[in-house]
Amino acid sequence: MFHRECGVLKTTYQADMGLFPLPIARWAIGLVAVVFFAIVPLGLDPYFLSIANLVWIACIGALGLNILVGYTGQVSIGHGAFMSVGAYTAANLATRLDSPWPVNLLAGGIMAALVGAVVGIPSLRIKGLYLAIATLAGQFIIEWIINHVTFISGGVQASIEVARPRLFGLVLDSQRDMYYFLLFFVVLATIGTMNLVRSRVGRAFIAIRDQDIAAEIIGINIFRYKLLAFAISSFYAGATGVLYTYFLGIANYEQFQLGVSIDYLAMIIIGGLGSVQGSIFGAFFITLLPIVIRRVMEAFGGVFFEPQTVLNLIPNLRVMLFGVLIIFFLIVEPEGLNRLWRNIRNYFRVWPFAY
C-alpha cells in the first residue's frame, strides 16, 4: 500500500547502494525497532520473554547457516556441533579463567570458526550429498570428542555451570535483561550479514553457489572462499552456542545434537534460502511452532481425545508437523516464507491498480 518507488530518485551511488532505499522501508524498520525494543520487552511476562529469547538465539544461528547454505551453496548438517564447540569453549573459559563474557563470546566464535573451517576442508573436493554426509560425520565426531574428553566436558554426560553475564557491574539476571542482551547481538548479526552478502566476499559466495566452476574460471579462489564461508558461518554458530549457554546458565552437549542441526536447516529452508529476512522468519517459525502446537493441543485437544492421548500426542505431533511443513515448503514454496512476504508486498505495491 505504502511501498512505492514513485518519486524515489537516486542521485548518488551511495543512495543506490543503501540498505533501505525507500523511505517506507526506513519507517518500517523504525516501527519494528519500536515494537521489539519497547513494546515486546515491556509488555510481556517472563515466560513469553524467555520464548522471545530463544527466538533471538535461533535468529543468529539461522543467519549464520544461511550464509553457508543459502549464499554459498555448501550444505552443512553439523551446525549443532559447531554451536557446542562455541558453548564449551566459553564455558571452560568462564569457569577456569573467570574471563568476562565478551572474551568468551569472541573466543567461542573463533574456536567454532576454526573447527568449522577444518570440517569444511573436504568441501574443496566434494560437494552436494557427499559434503552433507561429511559434515554429518563432523557432527558425530565433534559430539563424541566433546563428550569423551573429560577436560572439555567435565565427564561423560556432564554439564558445566556458567555464571550470568555482567555488564558494567550489573548482573544480567532477569529474562528482560537477557532479552536486551540477545537483541543487541541479533541486530549486530543481521546488519553484519546484510553487509557481508553485498560485499566482495558475499558476491564471491553467491558466484560459487550459482556455478562453482565458472566462479573459479573468473578468478575466485574457490577453496579460500568456501573455507571462509564455513568459518564465518561457524563463527555465528559458535556465538549462538555461547549465547545459548549464557541464556541457559549451563553448557550441556545434549543441547547441540543432530536434531539441532536439522532444526536450523529447517529454519532457513522454511524461511527462505539465501535471504536475511528469511532466516529471521524461519527462526521465529520453527522456534514458535512447538509452543503453539502445545498451546493449541492443550486448549482444544481435549475436545477430540482423552487427556492422556493428548499428552502423548503433543511431542509426536510436533515432530510430524515439523516434517510435513518442511516437505510442504520444499514442494509448494521452495523460496520459503520470505517469498510469501514478498508476494504480499508486491501485491500491495500496485494496489488497487493491479494492471
Added chain:
Amino acid sequence: MSDELGFFFLLVSNGILVGLMYALIALGFVLVYKATDAVNFAQGEFVLLAGLLAAAALDVWGAPLWVAVVTGLVGMILFGFFLERVMLRRLIGRPVIAVVMATIGLASILRGIGPATVGAGTRTIPLPIPDEPIVLGPLFIPPIQLLGGVVSLLFLSGFGWFFLKSRKGIAMRAIADNQQVAMAMGINVERYFGLAWAMTGVVSALGGIIWGNLIGVDINLSLVGLKVFPVVILGGLDSIPGAVIGGLIVGLVENVTAGYVDPYVGGGTKDFAPYVLMILALMVRPYGIFGKKIIERI
C-alpha cells in the same frame, strides 16, 4: 587357540555378520540413488516403519507371523509407490539439499507416526529361530545374525542379477545414466522411479523384521539408518557390490574398535569409528571404492 586370538575372531565373525545386515539396509539407499539420483536420509525410518507394521500386525491384530511379514512387505511396497508419487516426483531436478531436507522431513514424520498411533513402547518380532548361539570353537554366532547375513547375501546377489541381466534392471541403469536419453528410448521413467522406491520398501521391510527381532521395534530402530552413510560412502553411492564391501568394512571396524578401544575411552566407539574411517576415505577417494566419478562441465 589362545584367548586373545579367539577374542579377535569373535569380533571379526560378529563384524562380518553385522556388516552384511548393514549392507542390506544400505542396499535400500543404493537402489534409490542408482535409479533416481535421490538420496534417502530416511532409510533408518523406512526400516522403523516396516518393523512397526509387522510388529503392530502381530500385537494389535494378533495375526500369525507370516501375515505380519506379508503386511510389512506389502505395506512398504505401497508406501514406496505412494511416496514417489506424492513427494519425490515433485522434487526431480531440484538441488541436492532440497531432496536431502525433504527426506529428513519425511524421517521426522515417520518418527512421530509410530508413537502417535500404536504407542511408544518397545515391541518385539519373535521369529521361529532358536536364541542359543551356535558355538564354533571360539565363535558364538547368534542364529538371527546368521539369518540376517544369509538374507542379505541373497538379496544383494538377487539385485545384482536384476541390474545386470533383467530388462527392468537394464532400463533402470539407463535412467540412472541419462534420464533424457532413456525417455527418448521409450522408457517410462516415472514408473521406474516408483518401482525403485518400492524395491527400497521391500529391502527395508526385510531389514525391519530382522533388525526388529535383534534389537526390538522402537524409535531406536531408526538409528540403524545412521550406519548407512559410512557404508555407502565407503562403497560408493551407486554400487551394489560397494554396499556389501562397505557394510563389511563398517561391521568389522566398529566391532574390532569397540572390542579393543571401548574399555579405555568409556564406550561409544561403535558409532564413532565408522565415521572417522569415512572421512579418511572421502579425503583419499571422494567417490567411494566402487562409485562412479562425476566429471563436471559448465
